[in-house]
Amino acid sequence: QVQLVESGGGLVQAGGSLRLSCVTSGSIFSSTDVGWYRQAPGEQRELVAGISSGGSTNYADSVKGRFTISRDNAKNTVYLQMNSLKPEDTAVYYCYCTFYWNTYWGQGTQVTVSS
Numbered sequence: 001q002v003q004l005v006e007s008g009g010g011l012v013q014a015g016g017s018l019r020l021s022c023v024t025s026g027s028i029f030s031s032t033d034v035g036w037y038r039q040a041p042g043e044q045r046e047l048v049a050g051i052s053s054g055g056s057t058n059y060a061d062s063v064k065g066r067f068t069i070s071r072d073n074a075k076n077t078v079y080l081q082m083n084s085l086k087p088e089d090t091a092v093y094y095c096y097c098t099f100y101w102n103t104y105w106g107q108g109t110q111v112t113v114s115s
Contacts (some may be wrong), residue, residue: 002026002104006095009109011086016113020080022095022106030073033098038091038111048093049080062088085113110113 008020020036027105035050048070049059057069078095092108 002028002096002097002099002102004095004104004106006093006106006109008012009093009111011112011114014085014087014113014115016085017081017083018085018111020082020093020095020109022078024076024078024097024104026076027074028099029097031099034071035069035079036078036093036095038089039095039108040088040091041093045094051078066076082111085111087113087115089113 003025006022033052036048039043039045051057051069066084071078094108095106097104
């Protein structure tokens with residue numbers, strides 16, 4: 001069983017920055033696709049950014065140019081650098097890890113952006 005633990009969420013003013021981290025357990029991290037989803041109250045969970053085992057990245061249109069995803073395989077960690085935050089970025093952010101047909105999720109970390 002793979003466990004994921006997120007950190008780095010919090011309250012920030014609009015225009016500010018946060019960096020989320022997600023540490024995974026086990027020895028498969030370098031072979032996995034990982035990334036971040038978010039879910040705002042009353043909304044569906046949406047993909048924010050993903051990074052493949054080979055390093056290819058993809059982003060939601062709403063965060064392109066503001067968010068950057070990266071991974072450190074030596075630390076089993078995926079990061080999400082969030083700059084120029086907007087109130088509409090307020091949500092619970094979940095990291096995920098996909099290995100073949102299995103997807104594992106973290107418990108979520110709250111990001112709140114005040115106007």
